[in-house]
Amino acid sequence: MRKKIIIGNWKMHKTQAAAKVFAKETVDLVARAKQDGIILGVAPSYLSLEVVKKHNKRLIVAAQNVHQEEAGAFTGEISLPMLQEIKIGHVILGHSERRQYFNETDAALNLKVNRVLNAGLVPIFCVGETLSEFEAKLTKTVIARQITIGLAGINPALVKKLIVAYEPVWSIGTGKNASPEIAQDICAFIRHELMKMYGKSKANQIHLLYGGSVKPENIKAYLSLQDVDGALVGGASLEVASFTKLVMNLK
Numbered sequence: 001m002r003k004k005i006i007i008g009n010w011k012m013h014k015t016q017a018a019a020k021v022f023a024k025e026t027v028d029l030v031a032r033a034k035q036d037g038i039i040l041g042v043a044p045s046y047l048s049l050e051v052v053k054k055h056n057k058r059l060i061v062a063a064q065n066v067h068q069e070e071a072g073a074f075t076g077e078i079s080l081p082m083l084q085e086i087k088i089g090h091v092i093l094g095h096s097e098r099r100q101y102f103n104e105t106d107a108a109l110n111l112k113v114n115r116v117l118n119a120g121l122v123p124i125f126c127v128g129e130t131l132s133e134f135e136a137k138l139t140k141t142v143i144a145r146q147i148t149i150g151l152a153g154i155n156p157a158l159v160k161k162l163i164v165a166y167e168p169v170w171s172i173g174t175g176k177n178a179s180p181e182i183a184q185d186i187c188a189f190i191r192h193e194l195m196k197m198y199g200k201s202k203a204n205q206i207h208l209l210y211g212g213s214v215k216p217e218n219i220k221a222y223l224s225l226q227d228v229d230g231a232l233v234g235g236a237s238l239e240v241a242s243f244t245k246l247v248m249n250l251k
């Protein structure tokens with residue numbers, strides 16, 4: 001049985017002080033959600049990873065990126081050993097903002113995915129089409145490429161740990177969320193692609209999230225879909241009140 005997972009992606013928001021307040025104020029929420037079989041997490045900036053972990057021990061704390069090399073002359077980057085040292089277990093990879101503004105390619109992301117999994121961490125691998133690709137009906141072509149290149153060559157024993165997030169670029173931060181029909185169709189397609197690569201039983205264990213303008217008002221519609229196992233939430237994860245409502249509205 002796949003669990004339900006809700007991860008807040010804080011992007012470049014929150015100082016350490018603000019992250020600490022959020023972490024402390026959501027301790028009970030995480031415990032209550034767990035009783036209902038819902039796993040909660042957030043992805044703060046690198047600087048706040050330890051702060052959040054320290055003040056909310058059961059919240060999943062994910063990094064928003066990691067470099068594929070262990071060490072080297074890569075100014076401004078963070079390595080896997082650095083995340084492992086502070087016991088971070090999850091890493092978002094290939095978010096559309098990384099692909100768009102930092103030129104992350106499918107091939108580079110494939111290296112990252114494999115290194116993250118082999119190091120014992122869980123990648124939250126993001127895929128999604130742009131508005132022009134959506135309008136040109138290229139969604140499945142784009143997703144198939146992102147999946148077949150980005151998730152190639154994974155050690156079969158580690159495939160089930162993967163989390164894949166479908167985030168249509170046109171729905172991120174725009175208030176134009178994809179309809180539940182689109183989310184289900186594309187997540188089923190992603191699972192089908194993963195079945196072709198790694199077999200049915202492994203593909204059925206992979207958690208698939210939907211992301212893009214998820215709000216307390218629409219989260220239930222997504223999480224009741226057959227192939228959507230959770231949500232990757234931007235704006236609505238920033239305030240304790242709306243993060244709490246996301247969870248409460250699932251009941």
Ligand code: 13P
Pocket residue numbers: 009095167171172173174175211212213214232233234235236
């Ligand atoms: P919004 O929920 O703000 O649309 O952001 C989605 C997102 O990019 C999560 O990674």
